[in-house]
Amino acid sequence: MTVSPSRFTALWFARSVTEVSAPGIIGVALFLAVGWHSSWPDIGGLLHGAVAAVLSVAVPYAVLIWGVRTGRWSDRHVSRREDRVLPFLITLASVVSGMVFLLWADAYRELTSVAASMLGGLAVTLVVSLAWKVSLHAASAAGAATATVFVFGFSPLVAGVLVALVGWSRVRLGDHTAGQVAVGAVLGVVVASATFHALG
Template identity: 25%
Template sequence: MSSNLHRFASLISWVVSPVVVAPAAYLLIILYGFQEDPSRGDYLLVLFLASTFVPMMLIYGLKKIGRVSDYNITFREQRFLPLLVMVGVNALGYEVMTQLDAPRIFTGILLFNAVNTVLILLITLQWKISIHLLTLTASIALLFLQFGAVALWLLFLVPILMWSRIKLKAHSFMQTFVGGLIGFLIMYVELTWWIGL
């Protein structure tokens, strides 16, 4: 029974992982919020590269050469380099979005992904915050800003993901709770200011 629960927790952690959740949120925003924009495919490509493809290739490469022990980068000490690279990737993505003259929500996503990754990086020097929870709640904040209160139904995933990360001994309750709280609040406040809502 315990083994089945562990497998179920692992499945949740993979399905509701940063490289799945963030691009899914971006896809929904582009498909249902920007149907008439002829450049929406370009926006999606930049966001997908920055949020999914590059992180996956980076972590795969670091795992291959032994710089990280697993694909979830369980050990806090191993997170510094990939986080630092992701700051640069998102900053580059922001510049590309700016050149595309993209709507401010998309430039804001990449700008604040870079800024918030610096914040995570600084926290990581002393403490291990849950990037899974931070990404999930930040994505929900994005959807809330775009689609309104209906997006808040996705908050039901938060306690499920918290349980998963704690069950896998990847994080403590406080690490998941703080990650989730910070993720929603900072993305909501930053983008509200950036877009001018």
């Protein structure tokens, strides 16, 4: 079957967006950006963000890669819903360790808010995933976009467009339905908004 150039380009672009917007990549970028912003020109916040990123994101991602290579899980995005519980629990424990570090280090409130919203988002999507395949990419992207609105004053419209692009890529690749993407995005926005409002 021949794939038209336009279809090939769309699939390539969708795959690129999906890879760039992987929850792990977004998590690391958010911790570093918020850490840098919270204490600039001092680098203390950036260092706190870097340690939190390693504990909360890099460690569970390394475990995920090991699981994929050993055949425990199908792929890095954990596409099969039934495979998600253990990676979620490992990630939750890792995020808790990152949050404990931030609290111990008396890190800036913006950083602890990021960790708390990540923890809440993971917990909610885990519960939903027990019965239904919600989009983790959409939830992560929406949560991070909401955080950038609170921390950097980023335009909600631009943030929404970027989240929509991530959602489109997941649907275009056939990994999720529009409903799964929409629910993930709503969960990400609601949890992050509630967390940042609560922590001020």
